[in-house]
Amino acid sequence: MYRKGKATIVDIADRAGVSKSTVSLVLQGSPLVKDQTSERVRQVIEELGYVYNRSAANLRRARTNIVGLVINDLTVPFIAEMAVGIERVFQEAGIVPIMANTAESLRRQGEVFQTMLEQNVAGLIVLPARGTAPSDFRPLRTGGVPTVLALRNVPGSQLASICADNRGGAFQATEHLLALGHRRIAFLGGFENTSVFQERLAGYRRALADGGVPFDEDLVVQGPASRQAGHDAVKAVLTRAVAPTAAFCFSDVVGLGAIEALRAAGMEPGGDFSLVGFDDVAEARYARPPLSSVAVNYKALGERAAHAILGMLHAGDRAMESFEGPVELIIRDSCFRQNEAFANV
Amino acid sequence: MYRKGKATIVDIADRAGVSKSTVSLVLQGSPLVKDQTSERVRQVIEELGYVYNRSAANLRRARTNIVGLVINDLTVPFIAEMAVGIERVFQEAGIVPIMANTAESLRRQGEVFQTMLEQNVAGLIVLPARGTAPSDFRPLRTGGVPTVLALRNVPGSQLASICADNRGGAFQATEHLLALGHRRIAFLGGFENTSVFQERLAGYRRALADGGVPFDEDLVVQGPASRQAGHDAVKAVLTRAVAPTAAFCFSDVVGLGAIEALRAAGMEPGGDFSLVGFDDVAEARYARPPLSSVAVNYKALGERAAHAILGMLHAGDRAMESFEGPVELIIRDSCFRQNEAFANV
DNA sequence: AGTTTCAAATGGAACGTTCCAAAGATTTTG
DNA sequence: CAAAATCTTTGGAACGTTCCATTTGAAACT
Numbered sequence: 081m082y083r084k085g086k087a088t089i090v091d092i093a094d095r096a097g098v099s100k101s102t103v104s105l106v107l108q109g110s111p112l113v114k115d116q117t118s119e120r121v122r123q124v125i126e127e128l129g130y131v132y133n134r135s136a137a138n139l140r141r142a143r144t145n146i147v148g149l150v151i152n153d154l155t156v157p158f159i160a161e162m163a164v165g166i167e168r169v170f171q172e173a174g175i176v177p178i179m180a181n182t183a184e185s186l187r188r189q190g191e192v193f194q195t196m197l198e199q200n201v202a203g204l205i206v207l208p209a210r211g212t213a214p215s216d217f218r219p220l221r222t223g224g225v226p227t228v229l230a231l232r233n234v235p236g237s238q239l240a241s242i243c244a245d246n247r248g249g250a251f252q253a254t255e256h257l258l259a260l261g262h263r264r265i266a267f268l269g270g271f272e273n274t275s276v277f278q279e280r281l282a283g284y285r286r287a288l289a290d291g292g293v294p295f296d297e298d299l300v301v302q303g304p305a306s307r308q309a310g311h312d313a314v315k316a317v318l319t320r321a322v323a324p325t326a327a328f329c330f331s332d333v334v335g336l337g338a339i340e341a342l343r344a345a346g347m348e349p350g351g352d353f354s355l356v357g358f359d360d361v362a363e364a365r366y367a368r369p370p371l372s373s374v375a376v377n378y379k380a381l382g383e384r385a386a387h388a389i390l391g392m393l394h395a396g397d398r399a400m401e402s403f404e405g406p407v408e409l410i411i412r413d414s415c416f417r418q419n420e421a422f423a424n425v
Numbered sequence: 426m427y428r429k430g431k432a433t434i435v436d437i438a439d440r441a442g443v444s445k446s447t448v449s450l451v452l453q454g455s456p457l458v459k460d461q462t463s464e465r466v467r468q469v470i471e472e473l474g475y476v477y478n479r480s481a482a483n484l485r486r487a488r489t490n491i492v493g494l495v496i497n498d499l500t501v502p503f504i505a506e507m508a509v510g511i512e513r514v515f516q517e518a519g520i521v522p523i524m525a526n527t528a529e530s531l532r533r534q535g536e537v538f539q540t541m542l543e544q545n546v547a548g549l550i551v552l553p554a555r556g557t558a559p560s561d562f563r564p565l566r567t568g569g570v571p572t573v574l575a576l577r578n579v580p581g582s583q584l585a586s587i588c589a590d591n592r593g594g595a596f597q598a599t600e601h602l603l604a605l606g607h608r609r610i611a612f613l614g615g616f617e618n619t620s621v622f623q624e625r626l627a628g629y630r631r632a633l634a635d636g637g638v639p640f641d642e643d644l645v646v647q648g649p650a651s652r653q654a655g656h657d658a659v660k661a662v663l664t665r666a667v668a669p670t671a672a673f674c675f676s677d678v679v680g681l682g683a684i685e686a687l688r689a690a691g692m693e694p695g696g697d698f699s700l701v702g703f704d705d706v707a708e709a710r711y712a713r714p715p716l717s718s719v720a721v722n723y724k725a726l727g728e729r730a731a732h733a734i735l736g737m738l739h740a741g742d743r744a745m746e747s748f749e750g751p752v753e754l755i756i757r758d759s760c761f762r763q764n765e766a767f768a769n770v
Numbered sequence: 771a772g773t774t775t776c777a778a779a780t781g782g783a784a785c786g787t788t789c790c791a792a793a794g795a796t797t798t799t800g
Numbered sequence: 801c802a803a804a805a806t807c808t809t810t811g812g813a814a815c816g817t818t819c820c821a822t823t824t825g826a827a828a829c830t
Contacts, residue, residue: 179512447778
């Protein structure tokens, strides 16, 4: 283009007959510069194909326009959706997101935090890896990086979190099954070392308690949030002395596995066994039978998290309160009304 | 910590009784420093909780350790998978990926390119938005940023690309249908303004030609890669004078929609209509009937793309040649052998 | 002892911005 | 018309690294 190497602010200044300070002001859209001048500068910028050097700006400035996005598992569709929501908000705010996938590895998560600090991120949205401890955030805390947790909470971390209303969702789902007359309701999938599990389990127990149904530990089967796990969990739970007639599944994927296992056992989901899932993934609607599920607007949750960070950046260190996104029980055809219980009413 | 603000390389130097140059060398792992010295420096670094300032380094250095990742649609599961593959390779190589989702918007893609340039990225992996023209890459070209295209090609862009063997996959799928005796084979879904469509269509036509079956434009129905589109396309194609007995679907999602539409029309996919999809998404396996599909290892493709960029960074401007990832036809139960054609042999 | 060789450490000038204090214009006011 | 007030513009010192050219120190030769 011009001279050797890339054009800098000084080259622009020379060509436009102003000082580099003025050019800098123009670039920042300062109202201090006369329109006529800034117009001329802008023209030269165009002419020389100048590109702004953010590394230099970041060095001088206190804060960067970079925000880190630490994701536990990007291959989960609704997490990707959430990432998209976050990304969109940032893009509009002129924030550049650095993304890292930890694949649920704590070691990797630690490395990622380090990298984020080195990049001098202005803030951080973290979807914590399974088993994250409050102390894992220490480097961030000493680095003074505004941080928001999303999707999963880390109790004791003192960090604000943006999560779905897991407790409420599980409560609604379980209540729905109770209302259909079910009394033996299993809880399938998920691991107890995540806050999401704890919360959903709490909602489930609360609904049982409200419905006067005793909690039976034997009806809770932990496992990964996978199809296979749903399959296995159903098989396990059907062997109980008094088998359940319904299950609240930790996630839709678990529920889909459950559907298969029920069929394999000669039962008909929605006909003689009721299922409710969580997340309302696209597949739930298309399953046979269509799976009732607790819908979460993950994209909105992502946007909320992004706004939370923006707020923290703007308002300095003002502590942000946590937020629980609303959920909605979507009723499809995977449940049936149980007669004996019906007679009980 | 120490002093006011964050510790810098100079603080380390003072405390360790060496010069900042030495500290810099230690940070870069230079063999020029005596072990004893570097050990001491490292200790002080630990002590003061120093964090490296990459902005400063980037300013001084010619190249950054940042690589941009421009994604057309992160919510597509296999694209997310690909992103994970890329991210993993970069992480191991000490490269920090900046991710941006363009959501298939050309305007956004342009903005994203600009941002990437400002961040002074060392390289760029682009999954081009639909309808991207070669000229859209001009800013990158003049910026001298090594760029690799992934998943979709942009003919005329002169850029290396890492794509699936779309032509070969479509060829295999169509050949499979031909071998089962089908002669009227539809091509459903996708838009002709993408290279992926062009390539798959070419593979399909080639197989038809090889099998001595004339190409019939009426059997090609374009549409988005969505369930609904698959549904609509089947309905459209069943009204043709001589209806097809099989379809090659642009993607599995289209194929799943096709399954529904066939059922709705009183037909049985895998029984009296054959379907083959593309991508081999998880859902294909669990569909009723399980959908035959052309499998692509998207994660491997992502890793390949990442390695391509690493290679370009390392080898300077050495032009990289394009790569087509192998595909594999996975045969499930969505196809049947057609008798009349069978008699023809 | 003097010279050469090699390893290890260092000073200082970049890199391209931002931002402060201050100077120069221009307009308003008394 | 001078003084005051306001609007624009501008040097120059940071910011925290890297890297070149050099110096220093020690060991290995003549």
